[in-house]
Amino acid sequence: xxxxxxxxxxxxxxxxxxxxxxxxxxxxxxxxxxxxxxxxxxxxxxxxxxxxxxxxxxxxxxxxxxxxxxxxxxxxxxxxxxxxxxxxxxxxxxxxxxxxxxxxxxxxxxxxxxxxxxxxxxxxxxxxxxxxxxxxxxxxxxxxxxxxxxxxxxxxxxxxxxxxxxxxxxxxxxxxxxxxxxxxxxxxxxxxxxxxxxxxxxxxxxxxxxxxxxxxxxxxxxxxxxxxxxxxxxxxxxxxxxxxxxxxxxxxxxxxxxxxxxxxxxxxxxxxxxxxxxxxxxxxxxxxxxxxxxxxxxxxxxxxxxxxxxxxxxxxxxxxxxxxxxxxxxxxxx
Numbered sequence: 001x002x003x004x005x006x007x008x009x010x011x012x013x014x015x016x017x018x019x020x021x022x023x024x025x026x027x028x029x030x031x032x033x034x035x036x037x038x039x040x041x042x043x044x045x046x047x048x049x050x051x052x053x054x055x056x057x058x059x060x061x062x063x064x065x066x067x068x069x070x071x072x073x074x075x076x077x078x079x080x081x082x083x084x085x086x087x088x089x090x091x092x093x094x095x096x097x098x099x100x101x102x103x104x105x106x107x108x109x110x111x112x113x114x115x116x117x118x119x120x121x122x123x124x125x126x127x128x129x130x131x132x133x134x135x136x137x138x139x140x141x142x143x144x145x146x147x148x149x150x151x152x153x154x155x156x157x158x159x160x161x162x163x164x165x166x167x168x169x170x171x172x173x174x175x176x177x178x179x180x181x182x183x184x185x186x187x188x189x190x191x192x193x194x195x196x197x198x199x200x201x202x203x204x205x206x207x208x209x210x211x212x213x214x215x216x217x218x219x220x221x222x223x224x225x226x227x228x229x230x231x232x233x234x235x236x237x238x239x240x241x242x243x244x245x246x247x248x249x250x251x252x253x254x255x256x257x258x259x260x261x262x263x264x265x266x267x268x269x270x271x272x273x274x275x276x277x278x279x280x281x282x283x284x285x286x287x288x289x290x291x292x293x294x295x296x297x298x299x300x301x302x303x304x305x306x307x308x309x310x311x312x313x314x315x316x317x318x319x320x321x322x323x324x325x326x327x328x329x330x331x332x333x334x
Contacts, residue, residue, distance in 0.1 A: 003037035004332045006292075007278070007285040011316065011325040019285035021261065021278040023293055023333070024201035027271050028211030030175075032198070034293070036332055039201075042194035043277045046186060046258030050137050051077040051224050052203060055169045056162075057140040058220035062147035066096040073227035074234035075136030077256065081237025082111025082131040089234065090130050093139040097146040104129035105156045106138045106188040113237055134188035136234070141166075141190075156189040163191055174203035187259060197275050200264050204273030208254070208266035225254045225266065241287035241311070245294065248307045253294060261286035267297060284327065288312045292329040 002020070009017040022037030032039075054076045057063050063073060072093055080086035094100055110127045111117045120127065129135060138156075145152035145162050155162045158180075171178045176195035186192040205211070207225055210218030228235045232246035235256065245255040245265070254266040261278025263286045274293055278285040288311075295308035309329075316325035 001038040001041075003279055005330050006036070006333055007288050008328045008330055009316070009325065010328055016325070019261075019278050019280060019282055019289075021276060021285065021289055022197055023289065024198040024275045025293065025297065026198060026201040026205050026273055028202070028205040028209040028273075030202055033272060034296075035198070039198040039275075040196045042182065043197050043200075043262060044184065044186075044192045044194045044260065045200050045264065045275075046192060046260060046262050047079040047134070047137075048256050048258030048262045048264040048275070049170065049200065049203070050079070051207060051221075051228060051254070051256060052170055052173050053137065053166050054140050054224055055173070055217065055220050056165045057144050058223055059169075059216055060144055060148050062097075062140075062144045063223075065147050066093070066143055068093070068096075068143075070227040070230045071234050073224055074231040076140030077224060077228050078136040078235045079133045079242075079257070080136055080234065081113035081116065081240060082109075082127070082133065083113050083116045083237050086136070086234065086237065087130045090135040090139045093136070093143060097143045099142055099146065099152075101128055101130045101135075103142050103152060104132070104135055104138050105154075106132045106134045108132060115238075132188065138188065158183060158191045167191065167193070170203075173206055174199040197277050200275035201273040204254070204264050204266040204275070205271060206273070208268040208273060209271045211271075225268065226251075228256070229254055241290070244311055245291060245308070248311065249298070249301075249304050252298075252304075255290060255294075257283065257286060257290070259283070263287060263290035265290055265294060267294070270297065272297060284314070288314060288327045288329065289333065292333040296333065 005018045007019040024039040025034035176199035178193040182193040207221045232243045236242035260281035265274040276289045291312035295305045
């Protein structure tokens, strides 16, 4: 099955590029509300499922034991930009468990936020693992290990007890098998599993409604999504798509992007979960598809839908800041 073109890239009035992709929107009963393209094809969700991966942090009691509030829980679900507030919060989370950045096994890269990167370099500094966009998630993993009495060394390995707990949560929430045949390694060194796109939509519908969850998981899911919606800066960073989507409708939209053009979202008031995948892995297209789908699902609120469509039709600018084109959702997304 060939997925349809969902986003066109205009330079002037001419289509310069096009992005194909798939969209799955499900309710918590497993009923498809919207399917575009091949939603049965397995995809790696990458960072889009961090909120599900953070469930053990809350369910084990680690979050309460270390006094974590909305900001810490949001960072545990984040792909942050490496801005100072992100780095310091990750450091604080580790300190509460008696650890520091040397315990992180996510690797090192420069902050993705340009201003933070330049400031760090200008000060003569160099990046460390706390600057990694996944350091909040990994700090949550480490806190879970320490609180639960699990030896944390090698916590990124597929056979580590922590990763087995995380895998079990992913499998239970999405309803899809997460086994060795589906497994590869993510950019931050933890396991990632390729399962049907529709499974992630179902999983986030369940996260938004707690449908089929026991009391502890229901409470944890609500707490994590609520934290992300309350503190979207700590989920992403300045100017990032997830921040802009959640700020457009405070408390009404949960959104989390991942590498290679994946985006997951939830609309708790409608009980819906959303998963999108851009075939060519373009993040700009994955963000635009997510915004357009959210606008379609929330079209009854005309003001909000207009805000979301503005994000979906993101401008393309020249080096001097002049608008020279734009992304444009195709009729397939209307």
